[in-house]
Amino acid sequence: xxxxxxxxxxxxxxxxxxxxxxxxxxxxxxxxxxxxxxxxxxxxxxxxxxxxxxxxxxxxxxxxxxxxxxxxxxxxxxxxxxxxxxxxxxxxxxxxxxxxxxxxxxxxxxxxxxxxxxxxxxxxxxxxxxxxxxxxxxxxxxxxxxxxxxxxxxxxxxxxxxxxxxxxxxxxxxxxxxxxxxxxxxxxxxxxxxxxxxxxxxxxxxxxxxxxxxxxxxxxxxxxxxxxxxxxxxxxxxxxxxxxxxxxxxxxxxxxxxxxxxxxxxxxxxxxxxxxxxxxxxxxxxxxxxxxxxxxxxxxxxxxxxxxxxxxxxxxxxxxxxxxxxxxxxxxxxxxxxxxxxxxxxxxxxxxxxxxxxxxxxxxxxxxxxxxxxxxxxxxxxxxxxxxxxxxxxxxxxxxxxxxxxxxxxxxxxxxxxxxxxxxxxxxxxxxxx
Amino acid sequence: xxxxxxxxxxxxxxxxxxxxxxxxxxxxxxxxxxxxxxxxxxxxxxxxxxxxxxxxxxxxxxxxxxxxxxxxxxxxxxxxxxxxxxxxxxxxxxxxxxxxxxxxxxxxxxxxxxxxxxxxxxxxxxxxxxxxxxxxxxxxxxxxxxxxxxxxxxxxxxxxxxxxxxxxxxxxxxxxxxxxxxxxxxxxxxxxxxxxxxxxxxxxxxxxxxxxxxxxxxxxxxxxxxxxxxxxxxxxxxxxxxxxxxxxxxxxxxxxxxxxxxxxxxxxxxxxxxxxxxxxxxxxxxxxxxxxxxxxxxxxxxxxxxxxxxxxxxxxxxxxxxxxxxxxxxxxxxxxxxx
Numbered sequence: 159x160x161x162x163x164x165x166x167x168x169x170x171x172x173x174x175x176x177x178x179x180x181x182x183x184x185x186x187x188x189x190x191x192x193x194x195x196x197x198x199x200x201x202x203x204x205x206x207x208x209x210x211x212x213x214x215x216x217x218x219x220x221x222x223x224x225x226x227x228x229x230x231x232x233x234x235x236x237x238x239x240x241x242x243x244x245x246x247x248x249x250x251x252x253x254x255x256x257x258x259x260x261x262x263x264x265x266x267x268x269x270x271x272x273x274x275x276x277x278x279x280x281x282x283x284x285x286x287x288x289x290x291x292x293x294x295x296x297x298x299x300x301x302x303x304x305x306x307x308x309x310x311x312x313x314x315x316x317x318x319x320x321x322x323x324x325x326x327x328x329x330x331x332x333x334x335x336x337x338x339x340x341x342x343x344x345x346x347x348x349x350x351x352x353x354x355x356x357x358x359x360x361x362x363x364x365x366x367x368x369x370x371x372x373x374x375x376x377x378x379x380x381x382x383x384x385x386x387x388x389x390x391x392x393x394x395x396x397x398x399x400x401x402x403x404x405x406x407x408x409x410x411x412x413x414x415x416x417x418x419x420x421x422x423x424x425x426x427x428x429x430x431x432x433x434x435x436x437x438x439x440x441x442x443x444x445x446x447x448x449x450x451x452x453x454x455x456x457x458x459x460x461x462x463x464x465x466x467x468x469x470x471x472x473x474x475x476x477x478x479x480x481x482x483x484x485x486x487x488x489x490x491x492x493x494x495x496x497x498x499x500x501x502x503x504x505x506x507x508x509x510x511x512x513x514x515x516x517x518x519x520x521x522x523x524x525x526x527x528x529x530x531x532x533x534x535x536x537x538x539x540x541x542x543x544x545x546x547x548x549x550x551x552x553x554x555x556x557x558x559x560x561x562x563x564x565x566x567x568x569x570x571x572x573x574x575x576x577x578x579x580x581x582x583x584x585x586x587x588x589x590x591x592x
Numbered sequence: 593x594x595x596x597x598x599x600x601x602x603x604x605x606x607x608x609x610x611x612x613x614x615x616x617x618x619x620x621x622x623x624x625x626x627x628x629x630x631x632x633x634x635x636x637x638x639x640x641x642x643x644x645x646x647x648x649x650x651x652x653x654x655x656x657x658x659x660x661x662x663x664x665x666x667x668x669x670x671x672x673x674x675x676x677x678x679x680x681x682x683x684x685x686x687x688x689x690x691x692x693x694x695x696x697x698x699x700x701x702x703x704x705x706x707x708x709x710x711x712x713x714x715x716x717x718x719x720x721x722x723x724x725x726x727x728x729x730x731x732x733x734x735x736x737x738x739x740x741x742x743x744x745x746x747x748x749x750x751x752x753x754x755x756x757x758x759x760x761x762x763x764x765x766x767x768x769x770x771x772x773x774x775x776x777x778x779x780x781x782x783x784x785x786x787x788x789x790x791x792x793x794x795x796x797x798x799x800x801x802x803x804x805x806x807x808x809x810x811x812x813x814x815x816x817x818x819x820x821x822x823x824x825x826x827x828x829x830x831x832x833x834x835x836x837x838x839x840x841x842x843x844x845x846x847x848x849x850x851x852x853x854x855x856x857x858x859x860x861x862x863x864x865x866x867x868x869x870x871x872x873x874x875x876x877x878x879x880x881x882x883x884x885x886x887x888x889x890x891x892x893x894x895x896x897x898x899x900x901x902x903x904x905x906x907x908x909x910x911x912x913x914x915x916x917x918x919x920x921x922x923x924x925x926x927x928x929x930x931x
Contacts, residue, residue: 164670164740229695235648236691242658243684246673250740253662254670258888261663262895268652268659269903275648276910283645283923299910334888336895554741555677568688575692 160326162251162550172558173549176248179562181534183240186569188530189523190234193363194274195304195356197227198281200364200391202297209290214591219384221285222588223364228282229579233572235275240565248558252541252551255331259324260314262336267310274303308356309349316344319533320413321542344413347406348533354399355529358488359522361392366519367584369512380588386505389515392522393492400489403482404448410536411449414543415458417536418449420469421478426459436479469538477528477535484525491518594894595887598664599869599876601900605660607865609653611768611858614761616647618769620690620717621762622792623710629703635773636710638785640697642776645918647694649911651687663896667738668876668886675736675743676727683723690716718762725761729754732868733815734878753814760803764861767796771841771857775850779921786848793845793853801838804864817878821871830867834860 170176201223208216246253277299284293317323323339324331368385411418418424422445424431430453433444443453450457460468491514498506505511537543541551619639626632662669673680693713697706726749730736735748748754774789808831812819821827837860844853874882887893917923 162670162740163667164674164738164742167740232648232691232695235651236688239651239655239687240684242655243673243680246658246662246669247677247681247684250670250674253673254667254740257662257666257669258664258892261659261666261888261892262899264659265663265896265899266903268656269899269907271655272649272652272903272907273910275652276907276914279645279648280914280917280923284917285924287917287922287924332889334892336892553674553677555674555745557678557745561677561681564685568685572688572692575696579696 159544160255160329160331160546160550162546163255163331164251166550167251167552167554170549170552170554170558173552175558175562176552177548179558179565180244180248181531182562182566182569183237183244184530184534185527186572187234187237187241188526189359189363190230190237191308192356192359192526193227193230194234195308195353196360196391197223197230197364198278198297198300198304199357200360200388201227202294202301203391204387205294205297209294215380215383218588218590219380219387222583223384224282224285225583226580228278229576229583231274231278233576237569237572238271247555247561248553249541249551250553252546255546255551256321256324256542259321259331259334259336259339260317263310263313263317263340267307270303270307270310273299274307277303304356305353308353309345310340312349312352313340313342313345315533316348317342318541319348319537319543320344321545326545344409347402347409351399351402351406351529354395354402355526357395358392358399359519359526361388361390361395362488362515362522363519364388365392366516369515369518372512373509373516380590382505385515386499389492389495390499392488392518393495396485396489396492399485403485408449408451410533411457414537416460416463416467417469417474417533419458419460419462420471420474420536421532422457423471423475424457424459426461427456428459429456430454431457467539469536474532474536477531481525481528481532484521484528488518488522488525491515594890594897595664595884597897598660598887598893599883601897602657602660602664603865603869605653605657607862609650609657610761610764610865611861612646612650613653614721614765614861615768615772616643616650616765617690617717617721617762618765618767618796619643619773620694620714621766622769622773624714624718629706634782634785635788636697638773638777638780638782641780642773642918643694645923646914647691649914651691654687660896660900664888664893665876665883665886666888668881670740671736671738671742671877671881672727672731674739674741675745675748676730677741678745679723679727679730679749683720683727686716686720686723689713690720721761721765722758725758726750726754728761728868729757731877732757732811732818732872734817736877738877738881751814753810756803756807756810760800760807763796763800763803764864767793767800768857768861770796771845771850771853774845774848775854776919778848778850779919786850789850790845790848793850794842797838797842797845797857801835801842804834804838815878818868818871821873822867825870827867827871830863830870834863834867837863 201220204216204220204223208220277296281296281300284296317339320342322342323335325333365385365388368381368388371381372385430443431445432440432442433448434440446455446457447453449455460471494506494511498504539547541548623636623639626635689712693709693716697709697713730749733751733753735751736743770789770793774786774793777785777789808822811822822831837856841853841856841860844856872878874884876883876886
């Protein structure tokens with residue numbers, strides 16, 4: 159346990175608003191991150207198809223997608239900037255106490271961000287200006303930078319859940335080992351989970367748009383190609399995500415038993431704990447089986463820690479279920495598509511498949527946010543797990559509700575801007591070179 | 593030693609952001625003052641063309657500075673962000689609005705939409721450097737004590753010196769932008785725009801120079817220690833260097849040698865940043881907190897500096913390539929249909 163290095167916030171009556179403001183900013187930014195992770199790979203894949211087949215449709219589609227990619231990247235740049243500012247504006251005690259411990263990760267992330275910004279600009283503004291092979295090569299640093307960026311940001315989140323690489327002596331953080339903190343043991347499962355989520359969200363969102371076009375009768379080759387490429391990425395990843403999710407859940411069960419108890423709303427410790435599907439229906443021993451791969455394993459309950467150390471269970475439990483349910487549905491949709499494509503070489507023709515696709519995009523975003531709510535709220539009341547309380551990390555400055563409201567309005571304006579720009583782009587004449 | 597090195601790397605980031613990011617904000621200032629829809633169209637088109645491929649990369653310098661500060665000087669960072677929460681938050685909001693409005697500019701469907709977006713872009717372009725400038729001024733004025741929101745939430749950045757630095761940030765950004773855009777217009781072979789930016793460069797250059805001189809008077813009365821630093825030793829050398837580079841820039845602008853003026857104008861600004869650093873040395877948050885005291889442990893600084901060194905080795909060639917492509921007009925740019 160440690161208090162803030164700056165001497166504490168005194169009283170901050172708007173701690174909850176500060177957390178909500180931070181949550182809002184993450185919820186706005188994280189879907190954009192997904193496009194940063196996955197869209198470049200999808201666009202480069204299309205460009206590769208063009209280079210291999212010489213079919214100009216692929217090029218036209220890649221060009222069109224790359225413009226949408228740049229719009230989303232620009233919005234991600236500014237919403238990401240808000241997050242960097244909020245780290246200090248809302249949580250100065252957290253930064254003052256631990257900024258040096260996890261800062262290295264953000265330092266590397268900063269350079270990834272640089273590379274992404276540079277090469278995405280060259281890529282998008284370089285169509286027809288650079289030789290085709292140079293142009294596609296420029297796409298790879300963008301993909302790599304997206305990966306490196308997520309690795310480093312996730313490293314910080316993994317560290318917050320499993321703080322390592324420092325000691326506490328006399329209430330001070332000492333013996334900082336930045337490399338140990340960076341490569342904490344949560345990094346790998348969280349990174350894999352988030353990286354795949356990026357492909358699911360970007361893939362299903364794009365497929366969703368084309369699914370809608372299909373329902374509206376636009377079923378030409380351009381729309382079908384867009385749909386199949388985007389959906390292929392998402393559909394291949396979605397089933398794998400179930401396994402990674404299981405890996406994540408088991409890691410949580412082992413390292414953060416109280417978070418697991420919150421996921422399940424398990425008040426008391428139980429041996430052979432059941433899993434509550436919802437509406438009071440329980441599957442006997444299923445929780446023990448899921449969490450530890452042993453039906454008779456003992457699962458710790460919330461009551462093993464004092465009440466002030468327990469996370470809020472309602473929202474955590476609900477978010478976890480939402481994520482799992484949607485994720486399972488998306489995996490099923492992906493399997494349906496892959497099966498049809500493999501056996502019949504075509505898309506399912508039923509209206510319901512395309513309706514499901516339209517829903518899949520927004521639902522994948524819901525699952526993404528629900529997943530982050532699960533892990534972030536599930537970590538409460540700690541900002542640094544079992545080391546620093548969120549209430550000790552917050553700023554002592556006043557005016558949080560005013561900032562919260564102002565930022566909310568700005569995000570509404572930004573959402574409107576993004577929507578208008580993407581609509582305009584979609585309406586531009588689609589030119590396939592002869 | 594390591595702490596000073598980390599500070600130096602941070603200041604490289606600050607300088608890059610003030611020059612490159614500052615010029616992007618300054619471009620917004622000229623957008624604001626370009627005149628009516630028809631008369632201002634060529635100036636606005638040149639701004640869009642010059643900024644579109646590079647503004648995101650230029651913006652990343654700000655993130656770089658934030659990350660360097662919170663990793664190498666975490667307690668000072670927490671003190672800064674909590675005491676200066678208001679100007680920093682306003683700057684952050686301005687960055688969002690500017691990015692959004694810039695992306696959408698030229699996509700407007702009606703004149704009214706175009707005006708609203710243009711005004712948002714231009715106004716936020718002025719407000720961001722102003723608020724970041726006042727924050728820097730608050731540090732220089734010794735208004736940011738160590739602690740969680742320990743300084744005055746309003747008084748810390750609304751004194752004469754902070755407001756003055758805010759204005760200086762706006763004007764130097766505008767000057768840099770005029771010089772850069774003048775050079776871009778020359779490369780694009782648009783002599784009328786070259787003349788237009790020559791006028792703007794000379795005008796803003798004279799104002800910036802006058803403000804800088806007036807600034808010494810303000811510093812003398814508001815922050816005597818800082819004044820001593822600026823008028824002796826390395827600080828004085830930087831002040832003289834900045835003045836010389838500024839005068840050279842004016843002469844180059846007069847003769848429309850914009851390509852060279854890019855560098856002298858940037859040098860004049862870089863010298864101001866360096867002069868401030870030397871004058872304030874050894875303090876990070878005057879009057880009490882030194883760079884040494886505020887620094888993280890050697891293990892952290894070493895890891896960070898190695899990462900920064902490796903990062904720069906990747907970054908610099910990539911940036912050079914981007915700027916080469918952008919400046920030589922080899923990156924595509926679509927003339928947006930006018931409403």
